[in-house]
Amino acid sequence: MRKILALVICLTMLLSALLISGCTPGGEEVYVEEGATEIKVYAREFEQWAKDHLNNLANEFNKDLTDGIQVKIQFYTQDTYADALTVARENGKAPDLYMTTYGELYTNIQNNYCISIDEYLSTEAVDDILDVCKEMVTYNDSIYAYPWNMEPGSMFFYRKDLFAEAGIEKVPTSWEELYDACEKLSGILSRGQYCIGLPLGSYECTWVTYGMQQNTTGGLTLDESWRVSRLDEPGFKDIAEFFYTIFSNDWAPTSALTSEGYTYIVDALCDNNPKLAMTFGGSWSIAEIYNYTESDQTIIDNIGVAPIPTQSGDQTGTTSANGGWCYCISKQSKNADKAAKFLNWMFTENAERTAQYFIEAYNSKAPTSQSVKDYLDGYNSEVPQEWIKVVNDVAATGIPEATYPWDISLETGKIFETMQVRCKTGAFETLYATALQTAQENIEIIMSRSNYPSNPKYDYGD
Amino acid sequence: MKRSIANKTKKKIKKAILIAIAVLVALIVFFPIIWIIPAAFKGKSELFSVPNTFFPQNFTWQNFEKVFSADINGTTFLQSIFITLAVAVLSVIGSLFVNMLCAYALARIEFPFKKFLWPLLLFPMFIPGITIMLTSIRVVNMLNMVDTIFVLFVPGMANAYQIFFFRQFYLNIPRNIEEAAEIDGCSNIGIFFKIYVPLSVTPMVINGVGIFMGAWNSFIWPTLTVMENAGLTQIMQIIRMLNVSYAGDYGVVIAATLISLIVPMVLYAIFQKRIVEGIALTGTK
């Protein structure tokens, strides 16, 4: 017995030693440059094509063996990306370059995570950035990140075949029309199929509804001073009622049908026997449609894209926030100039190179610079022109995400979540009243923190 | 006479009912594990079909093939099984060695400041992992342990609970058994290895299995400390990653989960008697 145990132990040790020493994951060819500085990049892992794209870019950059820079990209999933950054910063080993969202950029600056990149950008490069994007990366007159892409977070996708079957002739533009469509669709759908997919839970209900909040109430949770809650605005009640109506009628699934929830919600629309007839979805859903169906034209032809229905039915105003990602240079980086070199190589030197990303993304994201935009306008994409137009129109009117503490925006999301989870347990008026009161109280509490921040873009007049 | 027969049958019926209850409860508790076994052999379309059957209609090995062939962030499932196994074995050996020695000294040897040292050794039991998570990362980084195999087992090796447990166990061993050895001129360390270690097989097994399972099942600490060394990815991390990336092909996750259960089950099968026996030691001190 003892001998066997000893043997087993020895064997495992031997095997593991072999594994540790011998098994470095192989793969693409590696370019070795003597004495080069390694620039470490932390990237969020999105779809496989996006990962390949970034890897190819880095590989191409590394081919140049004379610049003294080798780029190493490290991918992390949604689950572990924040962990990785926190740990790296704790250890003083933050990556030279990393991605963050526009909404989180300001806290990154406040926490001293990243530096201003003004000195590394040429005047032409700065001028080339679209104003909408420049606004989102500029604080205290400095640019802190290079905008990578813009992705409207809320758009509307629907199945043309199911619409025809249910006798819906006009794509809904207002909430009333949307309710009508649901009414008609629920007549033809079987169990396990739902009329519409919506963001679920307070997190999704917060960032997906930014556009809706702007459209219906003329702003987000707080006013410009970050000192006054706007939740009393009647528009918030209307949005809550919108959720209440949909969920109390069982028109929407109450649990995510796809992985990562809202992110890949459009998958449920793309099957031959779809689980959803309509859905909200981010602009990236267009690329997901192509990936999920493996460019199956029969399904793609059956899918329509539009801005989300609004309360009034007018879709020319804001219907979405512009989410998206930008690249920052870490405060802890010792080679900021070299990191900036790679940044410029990726984004400012060659519009065609930068545009490649948007082409591979099936035009599901909006470009951030004029030169890339011009290049894309002249490019003939396989994606239907009307889809591209919707993305660009929605992005053009999109607002930036809220930059005050996330807890506060989340309270608004919780109101909407209450409507989703509690709609079967009470009348709308009472539910809303209690949810609003809780949210207001919580916002008060959060604002009473002794280090509650001020809006850097607001003139307090003192 | 009649009455006693009636009593006897009554007792028999009562016993039968109790046995039925016991078996039923055991089956209910065991059922979730049973349920996923055939599911691992179901295809994508069948897994969430309504109505759901217990046995697969179309038996397939495809899920297992995918588990073993998948490249998961630069490592493979098989490799992570080996490395997790190695970490678990190292943890068991290191942990038992360190804690048993310490517990023995506390239980059997007199030395100054014992009263003062004992609560200090005990206190770490009450520090929640989350409290020192961030700062521990800093410490292991300062020791240059990040992304090496050591970070996975060295920090958890000394364990206040085990010291407490073994000390309690040694205190209950009558002292006179060591007298003979003492006369033979054995040193304390000699006594410990010659007399006490052979006596503590049951607590060693129970704690050893506990440590092994702790290592096998851990995912938060490895996620935070071996981020850039894919070769050290632990099995629970893999399962968690698969759970996200194969959400659309859930059979793969189920298959991986099933495989991850094999090692604990084998371990349990070997030591099952001592474990069930040993529980009495943990709860009743």
Next chain:
Amino acid sequence: MLSNYSDKSKKPRLFKYRNAKSAFAMMAPAVLLLLIFAYIPLAMAIVRSFQNYTTGEFVWFENYDYIVKTPSFTKAFGNVILFTAIIVVAQMVLSFFFAHVLKAINAKVANAVKILLYVPCLISGVVASIIFMFILNYGGGLITSILIGLDIDPIAFATEGYWPIACVIVPTWWLGFGYNTLVMYAGLLNVPKSYYEAAQIDGAGFFKQMIYVTIPYMKNIFILSLINLITGSLQMLDIPYMITGGGPLDMTMTPSLYLFNSFRDVNRPQNVTIAGSILIMIVIVTINIIAFKCIHSEKMED
């Protein structure tokens, strides 16, 4: 006289500590490891909880002010009280009764049952969550399949009504049931037979015996289990993380999960997370001190 006295007291003292060196040698590894991987991190954590995250200057209770003014975190503490109440009832009472059942049936069956019961205790929270999520899957798990067979609308267990609480508690119960039953069973066997015999002579029935003999005798086991369950639910993390993510509406949020999420939140100054985790530690230490005081005073009385 005097010299004689001091001689006597000196000798046993020397004798007493003659092995102190080897004791320190034997304890050195454990002491060093605990110092490096428990006390130093703890000291660092305490210091940092009083510091500003970006500048490092001492702001004393600002971080604590931040975390107690975080509604989800305070709600999580409330949840723990509810979870503990449910788990204590589900775990302790069921295990206690089931231990009686095991004791009453013949040893062979009892042994087989014990072996089966303990199996879930070897499973991790991650795996248990996957197993239960699979069974409870909204789209077409076992339960959904049965419900549709009965022509009832499927239930989204992770979001609907108060089901999420059950979703978190049932796997937690499942993971601990075997262990608790075996502990209770061992405790039951320890109660001296003569106590029951005396009670039977007094004419006490099964329940009276339980209240007057079993429960008082097993009091320490109950207290220990109770501490384990309370500290367990304060630190409950992987199951709510995997199954409900703490939602809906923070219904299944636990303090540890909140802090774990906060740690993963790039927006959060991490010293605030540390301050929150120190609060958890204070609660746990307090509970344990009270419980150990109870056990000790109990032993004094004996």
